[in-house]
Amino acid sequence: MRGLALLVALGMLAGPQLARAEATKSSPEKDMKAFQAYFTHKFPKVPLKDFVNGPYSMNEGLRKQWIEKETFPPYDFALDHGKELFNKPFKNGKTFADCFPNKGIGIRQNYPYFDDKTNEVITLEVAVNQCLEKNGEKPYNYMKDDMAAVTAYMAFTSRGKPFNIKVPKNNPKALEAYEKGKQYFYQRRGQFNFSCASCHVQEPGEHIRAEVLAPALGILNAMPIYRSEWGGMGTISRRFTSCNSQVRGVPLKPQDPEYRNVEYYLSYMANGLPISGPGARP
Amino acid sequence: MASTIRVRAIAGADTTEVQALVQHPMDSGFVKNAKGEIIPAHHIETVQFETGGKTVFTALWGPAVSKDPFVKFSFKGGKKGDDLKITWVDNKGATDTTTAKIM
Amino acid sequence: MRIMTSIVAGAAVLMALTSAHAAETADTFKAAYEKAEAANKKAGELRNQWTTTDKALKAAKKAADEGNFDVATKQAKQAEALANASIAQTKQEEKLWPDAVIR
Numbered sequence: 001m002r003g004l005a006l007l008v009a010l011g012m013l014a015g016p017q018l019a020r021a022e023a024t025k026s027s028p029e030k031d032m033k034a035f036q037a038y039f040t041h042k043f044p045k046v047p048l049k050d051f052v053n054g055p056y057s058m059n060e061g062l063r064k065q066w067i068e069k070e071t072f073p074p075y076d077f078a079l080d081h082g083k084e085l086f087n088k089p090f091k092n093g094k095t096f097a098d099c100f101p102n103k104g105i106g107i108r109q110n111y112p113y114f115d116d117k118t119n120e121v122i123t124l125e126v127a128v129n130q131c132l133e134k135n136g137e138k139p140y141n142y143m144k145d146d147m148a149a150v151t152a153y154m155a156f157t158s159r160g161k162p163f164n165i166k167v168p169k170n171n172p173k174a175l176e177a178y179e180k181g182k183q184y185f186y187q188r189r190g191q192f193n194f195s196c197a198s199c200h201v202q203e204p205g206e207h208i209r210a211e212v213l214a215p216a217l218g219i220l221n222a223m224p225i226y227r228s229e230w231g232g233m234g235t236i237s238r239r240f241t242s243c244n245s246q247v248r249g250v251p252l253k254p255q256d257p258e259y260r261n262v263e264y265y266l267s268y269m270a271n272g273l274p275i276s277g278p279g280a281r282p
Numbered sequence: 283m284a285s286t287i288r289v290r291a292i293a294g295a296d297t298t299e300v301q302a303l304v305q306h307p308m309d310s311g312f313v314k315n316a317k318g319e320i321i322p323a324h325h326i327e328t329v330q331f332e333t334g335g336k337t338v339f340t341a342l343w344g345p346a347v348s349k350d351p352f353v354k355f356s357f358k359g360g361k362k363g364d365d366l367k368i369t370w371v372d373n374k375g376a377t378d379t380t381t382a383k384i385m
Numbered sequence: 386m387r388i389m390t391s392i393v394a395g396a397a398v399l400m401a402l403t404s405a406h407a408a409e410t411a412d413t414f415k416a417a418y419e420k421a422e423a424a425n426k427k428a429g430e431l432r433n434q435w436t437t438t439d440k441a442l443k444a445a446k447k448a449a450d451e452g453n454f455d456v457a458t459k460q461a462k463q464a465e466a467l468a469n470a471s472i473a474q475t476k477q478e479e480k481l482w483p484d485a486v487i488r
Contacts, residue, residue, distance in 0.1 A: 038487045072303035187482040191435045250434040
């Protein structure tokens with residue numbers, strides 16, 4: 001009954017009264033160290049770099065199946081397509097290589113970054129579309145298809161490289177974006193009253209229905225992913241929006257500031273952990 | 283157009299292990315699109331693996347197998363350097379084939 | 386205490402929903418629907434609308450289009466309650482989220 005569901009939702013708001021921690025001076029660097037320590041302490045048998053494998057770092061049975069499939073991973077076709085798209089000249093003769101440092105090869109681990117000139121977080125997906133628009137081409141839909149293919153290829157050229165996200169100290173707006181991302185991650189939303197942390201900090205390795213939950217540490221390192229549940233590829237935008245609707249929250253628009261900010265925060269938390277994308281997930 | 287079949291076959295002492303990934307929409311014919319219209323059935327019916335003039339494996343797929351199927355199996359025999367031919371036929375009569383060397 | 390206020394508010398809305406009512410009209414429906422929309426708009430400004438609020442609004446509109454104003458008004462009131470709950474959630478979480486941060 002709808003009325004009951006409403007009461008339950010309200011009841012969930014009356015959670016245990018937590019002792020408020022005294023205000024501590026934190027920094028992104030301190031946050032990251034605490035974040036990584038939390039997970040390595042919770043899962044002492046998992047090597048730090050293995051967290052990027054999400055549920056496979058948490059569950060042996062899933063891991064075996066995944067290793068087998070990696071011989072011919074389901075993202076193979078998108079990866080090939082992405083390489084084609086990446087190298088194909090735009091109508092004006094330029095290519096993606098002209099927009100990115102190092103011709104766009106081996107740079108994925110530097111995204112997102114904070115753009116001083118426009119005071120916004122630039123994610124890889126945003127950078128790809130900015131490149132298209134700058135060259136008179138139609139921008140991609142953020143969720144799948146060509147965006148997933150191109151970011152898959154770019155991630156692939158960065159495989160093994162550690163995340164190297166920066167929150168520049170000389171720009172307070174960068175720290176503000178980082179802090180907003182942190183808030184987004186821990187703030188409960190949707191009728192189910194979950195935050196990202198509810199699943200990915202409290203319950204990694206546990207089941208939600210038939211899925212094994214991934215740890216928040218390294219959760220973006222394998223993106224974009226071929227998800228069996230989707231029967232296809234999906235980007236970071238796709239995952240964020242679907243997470244929202246799964247907790248009965250109306251999703252924001254892909255690459256809205258909140259999503260860029262939380263991607264900034266999560267990527268920073270995984271500094272030092274290797275890019276493993278594109279990935280395959282159940 | 284690029285082949286829809288990726289295959290790797292590795293010969294062991296007595297058996298050869300084969301893994302293959304086939305690109306195909308594998309529409310069952312039961313799923314509706316966003317407009318509520320049935321997406322017509324479009325799926326592989328049979329896949330044959332042949333070597334040394336013999337069929338070593340036949341897969342009968344159909345609507346129950348999902349998109350971009352992955353198959354792994356072993357067969358007795360096969361040696362390094364032999365040709366392994368894979369052919370699929372779908373319900374529309376389309377087909378693709380590829381030949382790979384056993385490693 | 387804010388939490389108790391939320392629960393009491395929710396209980397009050399529930400009572401309103403379940404108590405016996407005179408037959409609703411297009412006008413009473415319109416008033417209820419506009420209230421619900423306004424609350425949901427506020428929730429949107431707070432960047433935390435619930436999908437179930439949208440569903441209730443759609444169901445309200447559909448029932449009203451069919452001339453069933455009793456059901457339509459009930460749905461509109463449900464939508465308003467859900468929207469208000471989502472607003473209360475956001476306000477509460479703005480204070481509570483720091484407690485969850487790993488430190």
